[in-house]
Amino acid sequence: MKLSKKKKNKQTVFCFNVQHVLPKIFPRKPRDFSLPNSSWGKEMMELYNHYNRLTADQSVYLCCVSSGGAYLSKIIQSKARLFTRNIRDPGAAFEYVLFFRQDKLKCVCIFQAGHLLEGPPGHVHGGAIATMIDTVTGTHASLLSAPVMTANLNVNYRSPIPLGSTVLIESILDKEDGRKMYISCRVTSTDGSKLHTEATGNCPQPGESSEGPSHL
Numbered sequence: 360m361k362l363s364k365k366k367k368n369k370q371t372v373f374c375f376n377v378q379h380v381l382p383k384i385f386p387r388k389p390r391d392f393s394l395p396n397s398s399w400g401k402e403m404m405e406l407y408n409h410y411n412r413l414t415a416d417q418s419v420y421l422c423c424v425s426s427g428g429a430y431l432s433k434i435i436q437s438k439a440r441l442f443t444r445n446i447r448d449p450g451a452a453f454e455y456v457l458f459f460r461q462d463k464l465k466c467v468c469i470f471q472a473g474h475l476l477e478g479p480p481g482h483v484h485g486g487a488i489a490t491m492i493d494t495v496t497g498t499h500a501s502l503l504s505a506p507v508m509t510a511n512l513n514v515n516y517r518s519p520i521p522l523g524s525t526v527l528i529e530s531i532l533d534k535e536d537g538r539k540m541y542i543s544c545r546v547t548s549t550d551g552s553k554l555h556t557e558a559t560g561n562c563p564q565p566g567e568s569s570e571g572p573s574h575l
């Protein structure tokens with residue numbers, strides 16, 4: 360993955376451009392799943408507008424596209440799809456947008472959990488929550504360094520997340536030790552008053568001998 364670097368108002372702004380990570384052979388412009396759609400509730404829209412405004416000067420808006428599968432299928436001859444973007448029905452599963460703040464080494468994700476993610480009746484499945492945490496910490500670590508693999512993820516579920524609700528997932532780089540990135544993550548209600556889940560993860564850049572995401 361390449362990050363382009365632009366000087367803007369004396370600040371360095373990193374732009375994540377999907378065109379850099381897609382091969383030229385990709386037949387059409389992929390749908391950008393991080394743009395608003397009709398399934399987004401009021402809270403999701405308000406938060407999206409809030410963070411999107413913040414990106415104007417000092418942050419980066421990540422375009423999380425569904426293109427991974429189509430890209431990979433050309434290479435590994437499979438029907439792979441990025442797990443969190445493989446359900447086409449808007450609002451049915453993982454609706455989310457990631458915002459990466461360069462200054463505080465912090466990533467914020469707005470996540471609206473759809474009806475296909477049910478675990479305990481009326482609430483979000485723990486595996487779906489861990490998936491989103493893994494996605495946020497993995498993307499965060501990858502954008503701070505190079506593509507990583509999650510080696511270790513510890514998740515503590517503190518209070519259930521109501522199905523259909525919107526939550527904030529915030530990740531922070533705690534420590535960088537060689538090629539290991541230690542990241543902590545909190546899932547809270549959108550006003551921050553209720554803690555749903557806490558997690559810590561270790562995401563190293565794979566060594567040369569390991570089977571990392573080198574094909575990316």
Ligand SMILES: CCCCCCCC/C=C\CCCCCCCC(=O)SCCNC(=O)CCNC(=O)[C@H](O)C(C)(C)COP(=O)(O)OP(=O)(O)OC[C@H]1O[C@@H](n2cnc3c(N)ncnc32)[C@H](O)[C@@H]1OP(=O)(O)O
Nearest residue numbers: 493494497498501506507508509510511563565566569572
């Ligand atoms: C993929 C990222 C792409 C990014 C693209 C961004 C664009 C945005 C687009 C789309 C976003 C999508 C984002 C999704 C993100 C999802 C992330 C995942 O779910 S990854 C799948 C689950 N994880 C695995 O399958 C790993 C399996 N394990 C391995 O492959 C290896 O064990 C690996 C690579 C983790 C390490 O292997 P070694 O050979 O490279 O290196 P060694 O020496 O074994 O470990 C390195 C250091 O890490 C520690 N370590 C290893 N395993 C550990 C563990 N389980 N717990 C704690 N530390 C561990 C070791 O002690 C070592 O530390 P010392 O350097 O000696 O200090």
